[in-house]
Amino acid sequence: MVHLYMKQAYVSIQNRIIVKDEKGKDIFLIIGKWGRIGDGLSLYAMDGTLLVEVKQTVLSLFPKFDVYVAGKKIASITKHPGIKGPYFKVSRLNWLVTGDFYNHHYRVHHPTRPVMTMEKAYLAFGDFYALSVNQSQDVPICLCIAVIVDHLTLTRLPAAAKRAKGHFYQPI
Numbered sequence: 001m002v003h004l005y006m007k008q009a010y011v012s013i014q015n016r017i018i019v020k021d022e023k024g025k026d027i028f029l030i031i032g033k034w035g036r037i038g039d040g041l042s043l044y045a046m047d048g049t050l051l052v053e054v055k056q057t058v059l060s061l062f063p064k065f066d067v068y069v070a071g072k073k074i075a076s077i078t079k080h081p082g083i084k085g086p087y088f089k090v091s092r093l094n095w096l097v098t099g100d101f102y103n104h105h106y107r108v109h110h111p112t113r114p115v116m117t118m119e120k121a122y123l124a125f126g127d128f129y130a131l132s133v134n135q136s137q138d139v140p141i142c143l144c145i146a147v148i149v150d151h152l153t154l155t156r157l158p159a160a161a162k163r164a165k166g167h168f169y170q171p172i
Contacts, residue, residue, distance in 0.1 A: 002136050004028075006146065008104075008120065008127040019143060028140075030147060040065060041147060043140050051140045054148065065148055067141060077145060079152050088149055090141075097145060101153040104129065108145060116142040118149075 004027065005020045019028035028051075032041030040055040051069070054077075058064035067075040067090075075092045088097035090108070095115055099106025104120040115138055121130040129150070133142045 002133045002139055004131045004133070004139070004143070005121065005123075005128045006030075006131070006143075008129055017147065028143060030143065032147065041144060043144055052144050054144050063152065067144060069140075075141070077148055086153065088145070088152075090145065093141070095145075097149055101149070104150070106149065108142060116145070118146050 003022045005022075006017055015032065017030040017032075018026050019030065021027050026046050029044045029046060030041055031044070033039045037057065037059050038055060040053065042050060042054075043052040044050055053068040054065050055068070056063060057066050057076075058078075062079045062081070065077040066073050067077065075090050075095075078089050078091070079086055080089060085101065089095070090097065093110070095108050095110055097106060097108050104118070106119075107117045108115040114134055116131060116133045118129055118131045121128045129146060131142065131146055133139050
């Protein structure tokens with residue numbers, strides 16, 4: 001099992017996210033841009049190697065993102081409405097993302113095995129997301145899923161509302 005940490009305050013129009021391991025070592029860099037067709041994110045190893053690219057292909061209430069590894073499409077991530085709240089499908093990999101998105105606790109699972117869990121972790125140096133990925137080969141795609149799911153389940157409040165209410169995010 002691989003344990004990784006991402007700073008919570010990464011969801012923005014354009015930002016860099018550094019992913020750390022249990023020892024605090026920088027492992028991955030995620031760079032992203034949101035809000036238009038063709039926008040997405042790129043996941044790099046710290047040596048600069050591009051591992052995964054994600055492109056937004058449908059811009060709607062239930063958007064779609066295509067996932068590419070070495071230039072080949074390997075999956076699509078789509079948001080769907082559900083009775084108990086939204087859920088996400090990762091096609092071609094046959095993964096489903098479910099959970100309590102409001103409280104930042106969810107899991108990715110395949111019909112035959114768990115893939116990843118993510119939850120909010122409160123550490124001395126800030127709020128982080130703690131990811132536990134069962135198989136190391138799934139780590140790059142799971143990191144991209146975590147960023148996309150977090151981005152799609154939170155909305156920014158207008159600047160005046162942030163100052164007045166004293167918080168930054170509001171669940172959809």
